[in-house]
Amino acid sequence: MTMHLELLKIDSLHKTFKKHKVTAVDNASFSIFKGEVLGLVGESGCGKSTLAKLILRLIDADKGSIFYKNKDLLKISNGDMRKARKDLQIIFQDPYASLDPSMRIGEVIEEVYSIHKNVSWHERKNKTIELLETVGLGESYLNRLPSELSGGERQRAGIARTLATDPEFIICDEPVSSLDISIQAQILNLLIELQKRKNLTYLFISHDLGIIASVCDRVIVMRSGKFVEEGQCEAIFINPKHDYTKELLTSSIGFLDKKPK
Amino acid sequence: MLLQIKNLKVDYGNIEVVRGVDLYINKGECVGIIGESGCGKTTVGLSITKLIPERKGNISSGEILLEDRDILKLDPEELRKIRGKKISYVFQEPFSSLNPVFTIYEQIKEVLEDKKDTNSQIVELFKSVGLEKIIGKKNIYPHELSGGMQQRAMIAMAIASNPSLVVLDEPTTALDVTIQHQILDLIAELKNRMNLSILFISHDLRIVFSIADKIGIMYAGKIVEYGPKEKISSNPAHPYTIGLIDSIPSFEHRKKLFNAIGGRAPLFSDLPKGCKFYPRCRFRIDKCLEKEPELELVSDNHVSRCIRIAYIVSV
Amino acid sequence: MNKLTVFGLCIVGFFMVIAIFAPIIAPYNPGQIDIKNILTAPSYSHIFGTDSLGRDLFSRMVYGTRISLMVGFIAVGIASLIGIALGAMAGYYGKWVDVIIMRFIDIMLCFPTFFLILAVIALLEPSIINIMIIIGATSWMGMARLMRAEILSLKERDFIYAERAIGASDLRIIARHLIPNAMAPVLVSVTLGIAGAILVESSLSFLGIGVQPPTPSWGNILSEGKAVMGAGWWMMVFPGLAIFITVLGYNLLGEGIREKLLKS
Numbered sequence: 001m002t003m004h005l006e007l008l009k010i011d012s013l014h015k016t017f018k019k020h021k022v023t024a025v026d027n028a029s030f031s032i033f034k035g036e037v038l039g040l041v042g043e044s045g046c047g048k049s050t051l052a053k054l055i056l057r058l059i060d061a062d063k064g065s066i067f068y069k070n071k072d073l074l075k076i077s078n079g080d081m082r083k084a085r086k087d088l089q090i091i092f093q094d095p096y097a098s099l100d101p102s103m104r105i106g107e108v109i110e111e112v113y114s115i116h117k118n119v120s121w122h123e124r125k126n127k128t129i130e131l132l133e134t135v136g137l138g139e140s141y142l143n144r145l146p147s148e149l150s151g152g153e154r155q156r157a158g159i160a161r162t163l164a165t166d167p168e169f170i171i172c173d174e175p176v177s178s179l180d181i182s183i184q185a186q187i188l189n190l191l192i193e194l195q196k197r198k199n200l201t202y203l204f205i206s207h208d209l210g211i212i213a214s215v216c217d218r219v220i221v222m223r224s225g226k227f228v229e230e231g232q233c234e235a236i237f238i239n240p241k242h243d244y245t246k247e248l249l250t251s252s253i254g255f256l257d258k259k260p261k
Numbered sequence: 262m263l264l265q266i267k268n269l270k271v272d273y274g275n276i277e278v279v280r281g282v283d284l285y286i287n288k289g290e291c292v293g294i295i296g297e298s299g300c301g302k303t304t305v306g307l308s309i310t311k312l313i314p315e316r317k318g319n320i321s322s323g324e325i326l327l328e329d330r331d332i333l334k335l336d337p338e339e340l341r342k343i344r345g346k347k348i349s350y351v352f353q354e355p356f357s358s359l360n361p362v363f364t365i366y367e368q369i370k371e372v373l374e375d376k377k378d379t380n381s382q383i384v385e386l387f388k389s390v391g392l393e394k395i396i397g398k399k400n401i402y403p404h405e406l407s408g409g410m411q412q413r414a415m416i417a418m419a420i421a422s423n424p425s426l427v428v429l430d431e432p433t434t435a436l437d438v439t440i441q442h443q444i445l446d447l448i449a450e451l452k453n454r455m456n457l458s459i460l461f462i463s464h465d466l467r468i469v470f471s472i473a474d475k476i477g478i479m480y481a482g483k484i485v486e487y488g489p490k491e492k493i494s495s496n497p498a499h500p501y502t503i504g505l506i507d508s509i510p511s512f513e514h515r516k517k518l519f520n521a522i523g524g525r526a527p528l529f530s531d532l533p534k535g536c537k538f539y540p541r542c543r544f545r546i547d548k549c550l551e552k553e554p555e556l557e558l559v560s561d562n563h564v565s566r567c568i569r570i571a572y573i574v575s576v
Numbered sequence: 577m578n579k580l581t582v583f584g585l586c587i588v589g590f591f592m593v594i595a596i597f598a599p600i601i602a603p604y605n606p607g608q609i610d611i612k613n614i615l616t617a618p619s620y621s622h623i624f625g626t627d628s629l630g631r632d633l634f635s636r637m638v639y640g641t642r643i644s645l646m647v648g649f650i651a652v653g654i655a656s657l658i659g660i661a662l663g664a665m666a667g668y669y670g671k672w673v674d675v676i677i678m679r680f681i682d683i684m685l686c687f688p689t690f691f692l693i694l695a696v697i698a699l700l701e702p703s704i705i706n707i708m709i710i711i712g713a714t715s716w717m718g719m720a721r722l723m724r725a726e727i728l729s730l731k732e733r734d735f736i737y738a739e740r741a742i743g744a745s746d747l748r749i750i751a752r753h754l755i756p757n758a759m760a761p762v763l764v765s766v767t768l769g770i771a772g773a774i775l776v777e778s779s780l781s782f783l784g785i786g787v788q789p790p791t792p793s794w795g796n797i798l799s800e801g802k803a804v805m806g807a808g809w810w811m812m813v814f815p816g817l818a819i820f821i822t823v824l825g826y827n828l829l830g831e832g833i834r835e836k837l838l839k840s
Binding site for chain 2: 043046122150152153180181183184185186188189192193207208209210211213214215235238247248250251254
Binding site: 047056058085088089094098099102103115161162165210 | 632737738739740741745748753756757
């Protein structure tokens with residue numbers, strides 16, 4: 001795989017929540033290359049979701065810079081940022097919370113087209129159906145409400161919305177952790193397939209090392225706002241350097257062959 | 262035999278969600294139930310001491326024998342003596358299971374059988390569940406503890422009365438992996454030391470396989486495969502079990518697609534004909550539609566609810 | 577739905593029908609003076625009797641329903657527009673926008689509303705339109721607070737982050753996603769608000785500074801009745817009952833909706 005094009009470069013990004021006096025992200029610096037899947041693993045409250053929201057400017061960073069194709073996202077106007085969002089997308093953890101409960105699935109996707117005007121008006125419906133089929137749903141889902149869908153179907157709808165802007169980079173923020181294991185495997189398959197087919201770049205956030213191992217090229221281990229280790233998946237999983245990484249590994253690689261003590 | 266559940270059926274407002282479950286737990290044994298959300302696994306756990314909210318659910322048939330006494334036939338007073346004493350529970354959310362207005366000490370004291378010398382008993386309990394830190398700190402409230410510590414306190418309460426059976430329902434699901442690991446180690450250690458009998462309910466195969474001796478896989482309100490852990494992990498004999506095992510993400514998997522189970526679990530209000538797993542099954546044949554299969558013997562102590570066992574085991 | 581809510585809904589519906597079909601239902605022209613039949617008691621030809629100018633009270637009541645409901649609806653409509661817009665802005669933008677709007681609400685709440693209305697009417701002309709505007713402009717604060725609270729909890733939900741992530745503008749997020757999802761509790765407030773506005777209108781008209789005669793409204797009929805209380809009891813009983821029953825209807829309906837929302 002060729003991965004020399006630096007798509008996103010994050011430089012000493014910092015965020016402290018004043019109300020709780022918590023440093024959620026402490027001087028994070030890293031790069032993501034075109035076409036790679038970068039894993040971000042850590043336990044709850046380590047700041048990984050905050051980092052995701054910071055990168056997309058869904059919350060404001062205290063300082064630092066986010067270069068997307070050599071443009072600092074933190075320095076551009078709100079209007080330009082709205083346009084840039086076309087290329088930078090996010091899939092949320094809880095597919096139920098991430099869909100407007102009052103909107104039908106078709107409307108959710110068509111709304112993206114009406115915001116970005118990237119699809120002409122009379123093509124919108126066909127495009128929407130096409131997209132729903134891409135994620136394994138179909139035309140019959142157009143007029144359904146999120147509450148009428150199962151967890152897996154909702155996450156598929158969420159992924160369809162994400163794809164509607166035809167993004168280059170997607171942050172997957174725990175995209176399967178609220179799903180049952182059989183559905184989880186389906187969604188992971190869908191994400192892996194999409195990534196390969198469209199040469200997408202993912203920042204894949206998860207607390208589950210098994211999931212990180214099965215989808216990522218590179219991984220960053222995060223703890224209390226700080227990066228403790230970063231490297232190729234193989235290196236980290238086979239030869240972890242940091243104690244915390246070791247602890248995570250011994251805690252989570254039980255899988256099938258583990259004997260009870 | 263410590264506990265025998267025979268042909269348990271539970272319905273919620275005319276919709277049957279536990280459709281005939283048999284389960285046996287021996288003294289000192291940990292039996293795991295694996296199933297996805299809404300398969301009825303939690304209901305089985307709650308049914309054991311009739312904890313299902315009366316207005317909503319109803320145990321329509323079956324027997325639950327605790328040391329040969331049918332729990333379902335007991336009057337409320339006798340039932341109360343069993344709950345929390347002979348059979349205790351640990352649930353997923355430790356914080357919502359603990360009463361926020363009482364201290365941990367008070368709550369544990371409440372469940373102790375022997376009211377003499379409660380202090381030394383509590384110290385012993387705290388030592389055994391790894392809560393040495395709060396020994397002697399009598400005015401600690403639940404919210405002052407971390408999630409892992411709260412779950413340790415819950416486990417202390419569960420074992421305080423020397424129960425015959427502990428039902429653990431997703432006890433580690435709300436916890437971080439490192440804490441999860443510690444709690445599982447604690448449970449395994451207590452089980453060996455106190456010869457505890459455990460019913461361990463979880464959706465996570467990895468966890469159940471790491472702790473249980475015997476495993477039942479539940480699907481659509483019935484056990485579809487049951488047997489010793491080793492047999493199920495090395496030689497799964499039901500297509501659902503195989504699909505679940507194939508769905509476990511792991512390092513060996515590296516960027517390959519999962520051999521995932523297609524479709525979604527059926528709704529109880531709209532169960533398919535014949536084998537309930539038929540629509541999602543990769544081994545299905547037309548004969549599967551004829552009737553719902555019975556549990557059939559795969560090998561000693563290992564049963565599967567599938568008519569194609571011979572074929573499945575051979576591939 | 578419980579029986580009381582259905583009852584409330586029936587009352588509300590009943591008066592709506594009367595208001596809409598007033599010209600068909602009213603047997604006489606409400607302004608038609610008949611000096612031969614002044615203050616006649618209820619009878620076959622005038623089922624609610626006549627007033628001190630010989631006008632048919634039933635017809636005036638029917639047309640008064642129109643006025644009273646219209647004032648109620650439009651005043652609450654104005655209040656909702658102000659309340660929802662300001663509440664949504666305060667909740668969504670937070671920071672100084674929130675501070676300014678919330679302090680403004682506090683100030684508005686400091687005034688005894690009814691006397692504020694009296695003062696403003698004294699300056700302006702008491703016309704139906706002015707009455708509606710003034711009632712609306714002084715009763716939006718509760719709705720704004722309600723809206724703000726709803727928006728505060730909604731805006732942290734993932735689907736709002738998702739909307740922002742796909743590049744939706746603030747206006748679109750507020751108008752298409754936040755407000756529709758926050759409407760349910762506001763609806764209760766609107767229903768109860770209509771009852772309140774009808775009461776205020778009646779009070780103003782009763783005091784003679786509301787809807788001006790000869791246009792009939794429940795309040796000014798009541799006011800005219802006050803002058804002839806001894807001679808024409810029907811002049812006070814019927815409009816009084818109408819106000820009472822309507823307000824009861826809207827309150828029952830509002831409570832019913834609230835209960836339903838709490839359950840879901």
